[in-house]
Amino acid sequence: MDEDHAPTPYTADQIREQCRDGYVVRHRIEQGGKTSVSTTRFEKGDLEGCTVVHEERSLDGTLLRSTEQRDFWKDMRAHASFKSANTTIESWLGDTWLGPRYGWLYTVRDADNPASVQRFVFLHDLAGPPVEMVVEMDGRVVYRMTAIDPTAAQ
DSSP: OOTTBOOOSSOHHHHHHHSOTTOEEEEEEEETTEEEEEEEEEESOOSSEEEEEEEEEETTOOEEEEEEEEEEHHHHHHTTOOBGGGEEEEEEEEEETTEEEEEEEEEEEETTEEEEEEEEEEETTOOSSOSEEEEEETTEEEEEEEEEOTTSOO
16 A cells, blocks of 8 residues: 555455455445445455445335446455545444444545545454445535345345
8 A cells, every 4th residue: 555545454365365255245325315235245256356246226125236347356455545644543342233343443534625524444353345434524424334234134
């Protein structure tokens, strides 16, 4: 990662190890008064990357969007790379669909827009996407993504 960036929560190798073929991550998305569920599945992995299949559905099951693309482990790691000057990293303990877990809370402030704050929770024992992401504008939550049990019905 860039020298002026904070440490990332995971290495590319840790992400590759966690996100083996068939691994599924689900998130509840809340934005603009609407709620949806996103499902991300990792397939055809190798040393460099994998195919990422992503679907987002409304709560009634209607498909809102679907993508399938090749992604690289190093690029997945870079999604959690933020400038040190704008980022604080704190220990975190909270309830997840897995039960209580320890992790890191990354708070990222936009240098060009001080009213914008993003918060990401990454678990110590679950490399990959954050289990929670919250975007605030002027102190108001405008987007929330929370990991949910990937085997549960919508």
